[in-house]
Amino acid sequence: MTTGAIKNKVDKIWTDIWAGGITNPLTVIEQLTYLMFIRSLDEKELETEEFENMSGEKMDKIFPQSPIGQSMRWSKFKNDDPRDIYDVISQRVFPAIKNMKHGHLPDFTEQGEMIEIVDNTENDAEKDTAFARYMSDAMFLIPTPQVLQKLITGLDDLYEHDISDLDMQGDLYEYMLGKLSTAGQNGQFRTPRHIIKMMVELLQPTPEDTICDPACGTAGFLVASAEYIRNHCEDTMTNEQWEHFSGPMFTGFDTDRTMLRLSAMNLMLHSITHPEIDYQDSVSKQNQIRDKYTICLANPPFKGTIDAESINDDLKAVTNTKKTELLFLALFLRMLKKGGQCACIVPDGVLFGSSKAHKSIRKELVENHQLRAVISMPSGVFKPYAGVSTAVLVFTKTGAGGTENVWFYDMKADGFSLDDKRSEISENDIPDIIERFHNLDKEASRQRTDQSFFVPKQEIADNDYDLSINKYKKVEYVPVEYPSTAQIMADLHELEMEITAGLAELEEML
Structure with a gap:
């Protein structure tokens, strides 16, 4: 839980970096991410040394054992003169991280020249963390020694006094990510954490699952899935399941390398050190993955269009369009294994759009797979980023139909005010949604005037596969x-x- 005191400290750090001239929130988070990563390397090294002293067993080290190599450690430089700290980080630590291989930092000569690590392995990706893989084009932008010292002091204070475990570290990072209040050019924007948690709880991932978000952004869905699994299965997980959890369980794609760095860091702070975080345009011909994942969770970009030539042909066969929100639905169906589940956010237009592409993807979901739920969300859910009306679709890939009745829910409140302030309020339909979704047998008697109800497949087909709740909801008019x-x-x-x-x-x- 991120307390008010922690938020105040983070806000103070934020103010310091803004005062230094860095005003883009994404850049601020990126620079803080680097410092958190630098500190985490030293923490890991201290743990290794402690284990080495207790066991007497020689362990692999991250930092070179030379005086210069040891001077790159957070615990060694954090109390130095600000100018010395700035020189060490900008000229040694940062270049070393960019050239990190197999969990080891390169050493430097007395003249300041980097000594390249000899590469004796064939596959870098297997041993490097996902974060280290995306550091090659990173830039150190903290402007002055004074600003850097304030950030190091502020972060150190947070870690020493406020962050006691991985959950706290993850919550801190989530709070910082919450300051990303601008939408990207292709219509992507951060999904509120409580909506992510709701979607994860609808699907209830297990330690056996392989989970993918093909538009991962800062990896919110993957992190929430990891938290759910740890909260519900931690005590019963086997060594093999923990090994699966540390990397292969989680896959994310994005076309923004900054986002890939942030998502890899976010996952690393939640004990997922080797996830498949890759630079990839998910709906292009570059992505050939099919029948691989048991769960897809995503908020794909809205309003984005893609060059028709680069779209994968098998997606166009399902919905012949350039609209990303439709292509991603076809993509989920292709990437999921049979029996795999998906919960994704779509703009309202997907539910009732009258174009051939809109109708074909809805028909595909209803006729050839099992569309389980359409949860209509109020338009204020994504404020202050956007006022777009959205819905959550929940479906299972079967390849052989299975839709009998589709469950509709009209969410009216999500626990926050629906204006730009998004203040916490008592009205919240999310617990009711989760409870009812997992007890759908009790929903059969619900009326069309209720907040949730079933609609038979045939009625949906007769209405051109329209999935908007207003098409089926009945309003009770009370005479005045x-x-x-x-x-x-x-x-x-x-x-x-x-x-x-x-x-x-x-x-x-x-």
């Missing part, structure tokens, strides 16, 4: 009794007499 015209006229005459009397009284006073 108004006074008669004569009564209204009498009331108006009475008001007129009161006004005339009041004006006469005022005239007497003058």
